[in-house]
Amino acid sequence: xxxxxxxxxxxxxxxxxxxxxxxxxxxxxxxxxxxxxxxxxxxxxxxxxxxxxxxxxxxxxxxxxxxxxxxxxxxxxxxxxxxxxxxxxxxxxxxxxxxxxxxxxxxxxxxxxxxxxxxxxxxxxxxxxxxxxxxxxxxxxxxxxxxxxxxxxxxxxxxxxxxxxxxxxxxxxxxxxxxxxxxxxxxxxxxxxxxxxxxxxxxxxxxxxxxxxxxxxxxxxxxxxxxxxxxxxxxxxxxxxxxxxxxxxxxxxxxxxxxxxxxxxxxxxxxxxxxxxxxxxxxxxxxxxxxxxxxxxxxxxxxxxxxxxxxxxxxxxxxxxxxxxxxxxxxxxxxxxxxxxxxxxxxxxxxxxxxxxxxxxxxxxxxxxxxxxxxxxxxxxxxxxxxxxxxxxxxxxxxxxxxxxxxxxxxxxxxxxxxxxxxxxxxxxxxxxxxxxxxxxxxxxxxxxxxxxxxxxxxxxxxxxxxxxxxxxxxxxxxxxxxxxxxxxxxxxxxxxxxxxxxxxxxxxxxxxxxxxxxxxxxxxxxxxxxxxxxxxxxxxxxxxxxxxxxxxxxxxxxxxxxxxxxxxxxxxxxxxxxxxxxxxxxxxxxxxxxxxxxxxxxxxxxxxxxxxxxxxxxxxxxxxxxxxxxxxxxxxxxxxxxxxxxxxxxxxxxxxxxxxxxxxxxxxxxxxxxxxxxxxxxxxxxxxxxxxxxxxxxxxxxxxxxxxx
Amino acid sequence: xxxxxxxxxxxxxxxxxxxxxxxxxxxxxxxxxxxxxxxxxxxxxxxxxxxxxxxxxxxxxxxxxxxxxxxxx
Numbered sequence: 112x113x114x115x116x117x118x119x120x121x122x123x124x125x126x127x128x129x130x131x132x133x134x135x136x137x138x139x140x141x142x143x144x145x146x147x148x149x150x151x152x153x154x155x156x157x158x159x160x161x162x163x164x165x166x167x168x169x170x171x172x173x174x175x176x177x178x179x180x181x182x183x184x185x186x187x188x189x190x191x192x193x194x195x196x197x198x199x200x201x202x203x204x205x206x207x208x209x210x211x212x213x214x215x216x217x218x219x220x221x222x223x224x225x226x227x228x229x230x231x232x233x234x235x236x237x238x239x240x241x242x243x244x245x246x247x248x249x250x251x252x253x254x255x256x257x258x259x260x261x262x263x264x265x266x267x268x269x270x271x272x273x274x275x276x277x278x279x280x281x282x283x284x285x286x287x288x289x290x291x292x293x294x295x296x297x298x299x300x301x302x303x304x305x306x307x308x309x310x311x312x313x314x315x316x317x318x319x320x321x322x323x324x325x326x327x328x329x330x331x332x333x334x335x336x337x338x339x340x341x342x343x344x345x346x347x348x349x350x351x352x353x354x355x356x357x358x359x360x361x362x363x364x365x366x367x368x369x370x371x372x373x374x375x376x377x378x379x380x381x382x383x384x385x386x387x388x389x390x391x392x393x394x395x396x397x398x399x400x401x402x403x404x405x406x407x408x409x410x411x412x413x414x415x416x417x418x419x420x421x422x423x424x425x426x427x428x429x430x431x432x433x434x435x436x437x438x439x440x441x442x443x444x445x446x447x448x449x450x451x452x453x454x455x456x457x458x459x460x461x462x463x464x465x466x467x468x469x470x471x472x473x474x475x476x477x478x479x480x481x482x483x484x485x486x487x488x489x490x491x492x493x494x495x496x497x498x499x500x501x502x503x504x505x506x507x508x509x510x511x512x513x514x515x516x517x518x519x520x521x522x523x524x525x526x527x528x529x530x531x532x533x534x535x536x537x538x539x540x541x542x543x544x545x546x547x548x549x550x551x552x553x554x555x556x557x558x559x560x561x562x563x564x565x566x567x568x569x570x571x572x573x574x575x576x577x578x579x580x581x582x583x584x585x586x587x588x589x590x591x592x593x594x595x596x597x598x599x600x601x602x603x604x605x606x607x608x609x610x611x612x613x614x615x616x617x618x619x620x621x622x623x624x625x626x627x628x629x630x631x632x633x634x635x636x637x638x639x640x641x642x643x644x645x646x647x648x649x650x651x652x653x654x655x656x657x658x659x660x661x662x663x664x665x666x667x668x669x670x671x672x673x674x675x676x677x678x679x680x681x682x683x684x685x686x687x688x689x690x691x692x693x694x695x696x697x698x699x700x701x702x703x704x705x706x707x708x709x710x711x712x713x714x715x716x717x718x719x720x721x722x723x724x725x726x727x728x729x730x731x732x733x734x735x736x737x738x739x740x741x742x743x744x745x746x747x748x749x750x751x752x753x754x755x756x757x758x759x760x761x762x763x764x765x766x767x768x769x770x771x772x773x774x775x776x777x778x779x780x781x782x783x784x785x786x787x788x789x790x791x792x793x794x795x796x797x798x799x800x801x802x803x804x805x806x807x808x809x810x811x812x813x814x815x816x817x818x819x820x821x
Numbered sequence: 822x823x824x825x826x827x828x829x830x831x832x833x834x835x836x837x838x839x840x841x842x843x844x845x846x847x848x849x850x851x852x853x854x855x856x857x858x859x860x861x862x863x864x865x866x867x868x869x870x871x872x873x874x875x876x877x878x879x880x881x882x883x884x885x886x887x888x889x890x891x892x893x894x
Contacts, residue, residue, distance in 0.1 A: 297825030606882035
């Protein structure tokens with residue numbers, strides 16, 4: 112299916128929208144330019160509703176809460192909501208045009224939900240002879256564009272990402288991937304066909320056996336039972352294998368989480384580290400206290416006084432030295448006279464006997480000396496005491512002080528670095544959720560036990576299968592012999608042969624599609640994904656080395672040494688989008704599915720050359736031997752920036768959606784109607800007109816189109 | 822075009838491994854398989870689907886009986 116034209120009436124703010132889409136294989140792209148809140152999402156939902164009805168919007172909101180009519184529509188006035196889609200279907204009979212119309216009447220209420228009438232859907236084949244209405248439009252649409260794959264055909268940038276990654280549970284996401292592969296390649300339909308043909312074949316076998324009667328009927332019935340038992344074993348084996356796979360995935364996820372927690376460091380090791388750091392800090396604090404005591408001592412010391420008074424004291428000592436040189440000090444005569452009086456002998460040799468005149472004279476002289484010069488005494492005293500000061504080296508304090516300060520700085524550094532390390536260790540310890548570690552450890556042990564149980568059951572089934580298969584083979588041989596001797600009608604025998612041929616064909620096709628065709632999707636996915644993210648195909652040293660689809664249809668992203676990456680955590684947002692788009696594109700190309708690929712805001716989180724490569728990859732026209740396709744991108748002006756040149760070349764149709772509510776802040780021109788609504792115009796990403804012109808458009812160098820009418 | 826054109830494409834290759842019970846037998850088998858897979862969208866019950874298969878097998882079988890001249894037995 113390729114959609115040619117979309118008309119929307121009264122759906123949200125889309126009052127009267129008419130959009131033409133490109134169906135030209137050489138220009139597969141349609142660009143719908145629209146800023147935020149211009150009606151992109153409404154258009155997206157309008158198309159989904161038009162194709163599938165309210166049922167397809169159930170996952171967005173409850174039908175009771177959904178209101179299609181504009182909030183500006185007055186209560187009590189009925190509003191007819193309508194979506195008309197014109198599209199082309201090409202099959203072996205050729206190409207035909209169709210029109211799908213869906214409408215519903217809604218009456219807004221003053222309070223509460225709207226009153227909505229019954230949806231009316233009409234599908235017509237448009238022919239030269241007139242329109243021919245088709246019965247069961249839903250089943251035709253489901254054949255052309257299955258509702259179960261709506262996520263593949265119509266999506267938005269965020270959902271594109273969620274298809275393979277995001278908040279959904281991994282199992283659900285893989286189920287979506289499985290569903291897409293199985294549905295688009297036809298594997299799902301073939302599985303059902305094989306089961307149905309087998310059932311018909313069993314009926315034919317029973318009928319043949321009944322006709323032949325006797326031994327053949329008995330052998331056929333026994334064989335049927337054995338085949339049923341074999342099928343049950345195979346089903347159980349498959350169920351257990353899936354379970355084993357789930358257990359292993361679960362184990363891997365939990366182990367990854369545990370390793371991630373343990374990657375922070377083992378709790379015991381961190382506690383030891385914290386203890387050691389706290390001891391080091393206590394010891395350093397002791398040294399710092401000693402260091403401070405040393406500095407206090409230095410500040411109290413005579414050395415400091417000497418250092419501070421060094422200048423004046425030196426001058427004073429020099430003067431005392433000068434007085435000494437002049438023999439004014441020290442005042443030695445007093446002492447000598449006292450000594451002489453005590454000895455009783457004068458320095459002249461005469462005795463100084465008590466009562467003698469000589470002694471009296473000496474005593475008188477002493478008294479004169481002692482009374483006459485107290486200043487000299489004081490100077491003498493100063494000189495003797497200053498001798499002690501001379502022995503204090505000025506450098507002692509300076510050196511001791513510098514040394515103490517140096518020690519202090521070193522200690523401060525050590526304390527700071529140890530405190531930082533302690534803080535970091537405590538933070539790491541805080542990150543470890545001990546409870547979670549315990550839970551994970553227990554869960555992993557439980558999973559290990561379950562894995563053992565499943566493996567045991569698989570082993571038992573293996574043994575049983577060998578026995579039942581042997582019995583089956585024996586019974587088939589017995590049946591063949593019985594058939595040779597039986598009298599089965601020719602018609603019935605031929606029908607059985609035809610049924611068997613049909614079954615063989617269905618099985619062979621299923622096998623081909625499950626094997627080589629899925630492998631083709633896988634190879635194409637790998638190439639396209641690497642093209643978009645700019646990874647070299649031969650490079651084995653990059654973060655992402657390859658992507659593939661496994662035999663169980665899971666998408667796997669591999670890194671160096673064949674390590675598997677978790678797309679949720681180990682692949683960036685742009686690459687996650689690239690992965691999903693590459694998957695959808697590869698699958699639809701290999702499946703040969705002609706269907707729209709409609710993406711709302713696909714380039715958020717993508718910029719620079721990755722954006723260019725992504726647009727280049729998803730708009731590349733198909734080669735003549737490839738399936739033609741149609742891609743519709745709803746882009747904001749910022750998403751368009753940098754990829755305009757690719758759109759010039761690849762886009763076959765352009766439209767712009769604008770909202771009246773953006774005037775006057777963003778829109779340049781006021782529209783005639785006052786009621787809020789969105790409008791479309793035919794402006795491309797290089798143009799502006801009186802409907803869509805925004806204030807930044809002149810700066811963007813957009814050309815003005817006069818032909819647009821407001 | 823159905824969303825699963827590859828079924829027919831692969832069937833054209835695989836059918837060559839089957840006996841040609843009459844001229845046009847392979848094309849009839851491919852058509853039958855195509856019909857079975859396409860009609861699944863319109864038939865929700867297995868009974869309906871098996872009835873369709875029975876009818877198709879009978880149709881091709883009667884052609885084989887009249888044009889092919891017998892079964893493998």
